[in-house]
Amino acid sequence: MNKSGNNSGAGAARFAPPFMIFIRHGQTDWNAEGRMQGQRDIPLxxxxxxxxxxxxxxxxxxxxxxxxxxxxxxxxxxxxxRAVETMDLIFGELDLPTDLYQRDERLREITFGAWEGYTIPEIAARSPEQAAARKADKWGFVPPEGESYRMLSSRIDAWLATITHPAVVVSHGGVMRVLQGRLLPMPPQDIPTLDIPQDRFLVWKDGEIEWV
Structure with a gap:
């Protein structure tokens, strides 16, 4: 178990309940290949x-x-x-009926628009100027027909403000980066580079983050 910091002064943390668990979906073939997955519905x-x-x-x-x-x-x-199947498998381990969980559109992954399905090297070869712009500002850059991390943060802030009860959440890497960045005080430009493993889960408890 790894703990990281305290949330004093964190932006959206004031909206969060005292206890939440965030789980990223399990690996897909596109994860393994380094393809930008976004909102394409790729299975585990x-x-x-x-x-x-x-x-x-x-x-x-x-x-x-x-x-x-x-x-x-x-x-x-x-x-x-990929998130729903992950939750179903988790519920199997918890011996819970799957009608207990709620699907929420706001928890969809950040969309990379026209870039979905491509690797970063492929994008750099096709659109070198845009790839360089993304590298320089991953927080604010908007891919063609896509969404920036700044835009995603508004969506997740709106969702987070509605959560008033201890919760378990299964979502995506981009979503979990924004959630972690909103709960802890950090520069926005650091949020898109946060490491979000698929074989551990994040616990938000008493103003601290812990990976289990």
Missing amino acids: NDTGRDQARRNGAALRDYLKEQDISLKDLSYFVSPLS
């Missing part, structure tokens, strides 16, 4: 399914250790199939 691969089961078992053990009841939590998931 076998590695991703194993990661989801691992996170479900670890979550079950963590909640038991913390004496937190499953019935005291709300459950939210992105509607993209």
Whole structure:
């Protein structure tokens, strides 16, 4: 378990409940190939399914250790199939019925628009000036027909402001970067580069972040 910092002065943290768990969906083939996935509906691969089961078992053990009841939590998931299947596999480990979780459109991944399906080297070869602009400002850059991290943060802030109950959330790497950046004080330009593993989950508790 790794803890990171305290949230004093964090921007959107004032909207967050005292306890939340964020889980990134398991690996897909496009993750493994380094393709910009965005809102394309790419399914989990076998590695991703194993990661989801691992996170479900670890979550079950963590909640038991913390004496937190499953019935005291709300459950939210992105509607993209890789997130829904991840939640289904986690629920299998928790022995919960899948009608307990809510799909929320605001938890969809950041969209890369016309760039989805391409790797960064492929984009650099096709659009070198735009690739350089993205590298210089990942927070504010808007891909063709896509969405910037700044735009995503507005969507996630709106969602976060509605969460008033301890929750478990399954979503995406970009979403979880923004969530972590909103909960902890950090420069916006650092948010798009945060590492978001698929074989651990993030716990927000008492103003601190911990990876389990």
